[in-house]
Amino acid sequence: MKVSAIITLKKDVLDPQGKVIHQTLDGMGFKNINEVRQGKYFEINVKENDPSKAKVIVEDMCKKLLANLVIENYKIIETQ
C-alpha cells in the first residue's frame, strides 16, 4: 500500500529557500504571505497491506534516513 510522508524543517531552522520563494511570490503580487517554508514529500509503496503496520515501517524509514531529526520533523499524512 502507498504511504505518504512529509518532511518539514523545524521551527527555528533558517530556511533560505523558503525566504526566496516568499520574496518572489511577494514580487509577483502575492502580498498576503506571512511566511513560506519549503519541505519534502515522499510517496512510498510498501509491501504491506495493514495500514497501521505500513505506517510503522515508513516512520522507521523517516527516523533512520528520510529525515534528519536535528533539523527536520516528519509526518505520515496518508495511507491508501
Add this chain to the structure above:
Amino acid sequence: MKSSVITFPGSNCDRDMDVALKKFGFKNKMVWHDEKELPKSDLVILPGGFSYGDYLRCGSVAAKSKIMESVITFAKSGGLVMGICNGFQILVETGLVPGVLLRNKYLEFICKNIFVKIDNKDNPYFKNLDKEVFEFHIAHNEGNYFCTSDQLKEIEDNNQVAIYYCNNDGKTEEIFNPNGSLNNIAGIFNKEKNVLGMMPHPERMIDKSLSGDDGSLFFKNLINNIK
C-alpha cells in the same frame, strides 16, 4: 603511517587527498564505498565531493553505505577519522559529530580561499601546530553549520569546536563568516576528539606554485602527531 581514503560515487577530492597524504609520508590506500573491510589504518579520510549527487540531503546516502559501518566501528574504537567538506556532511549524517550542515545562508555555491582560526590544540590533529591562522580553501553549497542551542552548549563545554572562520588576523567576527555558520564554526570534533569534520580543504593548499602552503603545515604536523 597508513591512511585510507574512502571513495563514494560522486567523490571528487579523493585523488587530491591521496596526493597530499603521500606527499607528506602516508602510505595511502583508496577504498571503494562498497567494500566491507577497512584496511589497517592510522587515519581514515572521507573526502570532499558530491556523493550520490547530494540526493536527499548531502552525505545522507553515503552515511548508510557498506564501508561506513566499518568506519563507524573504527571511529568508536578511537581511530582517527577526518571528514573534509562532503566528508564532514557524511560525518554529521552518521551522528559521529553533532549538528548538521544547511544550505549556505545566501544560497550561493562558495568557492574561494578563506582564513580559519585553529586554537584548539588539545587533540591529535592540531597538537604542536605553531600557528593559529591558516589560509585554506572552501568550495561548497551546504556548509552552514547548525545545531540546537542545547547541542551548542554541550559542544562549547566540551571544547569540541575545532575551527572557526576568521580574517587574516584571526578575528572571528560575523563579517568573516562566508556561509552563515553558527558562531563562525568551520569544523567540529566528536567528544573524544578522534573524529574531525571540517568544511575547508587543507589538501588544496599543499603547493605554493598552485595555491598556498598552509595545508602542508597541517599534514606535516599530522603525520608527526600520529607517528
